[in-house]
Amino acid sequence: MSKKKTPPMSAWNRRDVLKAGAASGVIAGAPMFFSRAHAADYINEPTGKTVTLGFNVPQSGAYADEGADELRAYQLAVEHLNGGGDGGMMNTFSSKALKGNGILGRKVEYVTGDTQTKPDAARASARSMIEKDGAIMITGGSSSGVAVAVQALCQEAGVIFMAGLTHSNDTTGKDKKANGFRHFFNSYMSGAALAPILGENYGTDRKAYHLTADYNWGYTTEEAVKTSTEAMGWETVAAVKTPLSQTDFSSYVAPVQASGADVLILNHYGANMVNSLTSAVQFGLRAAQANGKNFEIVVPLYSRLMAKGAGENVKGIFGSTNWHWSLQDEGSQAFVKSFGEKYGFPPSQAAHTTYVQTLLYADACERAGTHNPCGVGAALEGFEFDGLGNGKTLYRAEDHQCFKDVLVVKGKENPTSEFDLLEIVEVTPASKVTYDASIFGGELGTCNPGV
Numbered sequence: 001m002s003k004k005k006t007p008p009m010s011a012w013n014r015r016d017v018l019k020a021g022a023a024s025g026v027i028a029g030a031p032m033f034f035s036r037a038h039a040a041d042y043i044n045e046p047t048g049k050t051v052t053l054g055f056n057v058p059q060s061g062a063y064a065d066e067g068a069d070e071l072r073a074y075q076l077a078v079e080h081l082n083g084g085g086d087g088g089m090m091n092t093f094s095s096k097a098l099k100g101n102g103i104l105g106r107k108v109e110y111v112t113g114d115t116q117t118k119p120d121a122a123r124a125s126a127r128s129m130i131e132k133d134g135a136i137m138i139t140g141g142s143s144s145g146v147a148v149a150v151q152a153l154c155q156e157a158g159v160i161f162m163a164g165l166t167h168s169n170d171t172t173g174k175d176k177k178a179n180g181f182r183h184f185f186n187s188y189m190s191g192a193a194l195a196p197i198l199g200e201n202y203g204t205d206r207k208a209y210h211l212t213a214d215y216n217w218g219y220t221t222e223e224a225v226k227t228s229t230e231a232m233g234w235e236t237v238a239a240v241k242t243p244l245s246q247t248d249f250s251s252y253v254a255p256v257q258a259s260g261a262d263v264l265i266l267n268h269y270g271a272n273m274v275n276s277l278t279s280a281v282q283f284g285l286r287a288a289q290a291n292g293k294n295f296e297i298v299v300p301l302y303s304r305l306m307a308k309g310a311g312e313n314v315k316g317i318f319g320s321t322n323w324h325w326s327l328q329d330e331g332s333q334a335f336v337k338s339f340g341e342k343y344g345f346p347p348s349q350a351a352h353t354t355y356v357q358t359l360l361y362a363d364a365c366e367r368a369g370t371h372n373p374c375g376v377g378a379a380l381e382g383f384e385f386d387g388l389g390n391g392k393t394l395y396r397a398e399d400h401q402c403f404k405d406v407l408v409v410k411g412k413e414n415p416t417s418e419f420d421l422l423e424i425v426e427v428t429p430a431s432k433v434t435y436d437a438s439i440f441g442g443e444l445g446t447c448n449p450g451v
Helices: 014-023 064-081 119-131 144-157 187-202 216-230 270-282 304-314 330-343 349-368 373-380
Strands: 050-057 107-114 137-140 160-163 180-182 207-213 235-242 263-267 296-301 318-321 383-385 393-395 406-411 422-428
Touching: 050 064, 050 119, 050 349, 064 107, 064 137, 064 270, 064 304, 064 330, 064 349, 107 119, 119 137, 119 144, 137 144, 137 349, 144 160, 144 180, 144 216, 160 349, 160 373, 187 216, 187 296, 187 318, 187 406, 187 422, 207 216, 216 235, 216 263, 216 296, 263 270, 270 296, 270 304, 304 406, 304 422, 330 349, 349 373, 349 383
Parallel strands: 050 107, 050 137, 137 160, 160 180, 207 235, 207 263, 263 296, 296 318
Antiparallel strands: 318 406, 383 393, 406 422
């Protein structure tokens, strides 16, 4: 799709900008990305018959497969919002504000960017979408480092950021922002859901060796799994950081057997997990014995795409996931049907969360009666909903984190197809993974409408 361009804008002087900002409730001194020739209430306020959304996904790098599926889901969401296709989860969503006539009567258009799984590239792409293309909302991710960076940019610019796949505690923890919202679950929730299952299957006397992606998602996932497993008696014998750009993990896997560990925990995602798990299998860890026990491998955050990439190596390996296409609730099956008919295969959890985030943004605009980020944010804060594939869900006002049931899965021993690689072994209730909003620090701050 061609990019939608904003018209040329003549400059205001500083006094007039501040005067207009005060009139619309904007805090003086808020960052100004560009000036306007009329007193807009908020940045990129739509004035025509269309509204532009910015889809910022990794189209290259270690998480490119996830990004491709995110983009497919975004395009499907736009189709449904504009009245095309079968409507997907718009038909099962507990809120009935969406009518299939765009957002607030305006046709939805979109622009795309490549984050390259790099924060600087992602910020540059998002900035271009806001300044040049007039995007009123930015969404996307697949890397928590990217999500945190782009969320901060959107807060400065004054647009809503609907995070895509980001699992680090930081996104709605120490780095949370008033203009940012996350539907995906986080590292804490994975640890809380996984630990009881690991204890039940592997016992409480275990020695764990962590390989961890060297950025904020890896750190918080390692910490969450260490905390939850050590609380039930496991010992952590080593925790080694690995570069996000790493493709050959043999040098990192080689020391594991001599470490005294009997469990390897791979805090890796996307191609990193596929490659590190492959190395672990090639080094014989899946067939090894240690401390009189069968050696085990754990992948805290799973996806269908990762399981497909790793193939038979995932059999019997436990992990957690935000959503899975095999769920039988009405919303999940509606989405699987729509996505499958359009693309020929079932969606991943990355596709699910980005589709849902797009619908949630559009719905909030409809309920608020505006695209003003402050109105949209108010409509999302404390919003409880159902019918989008995760059961009853709350967008908590204090930190803009969604709380819902968490799935514990493991690789299937006897898959029936290339897509049927994971089975759900436990649905952990939201009440078991809910935590106090203050535990990760950070200040939410106040909404910025950007003018």
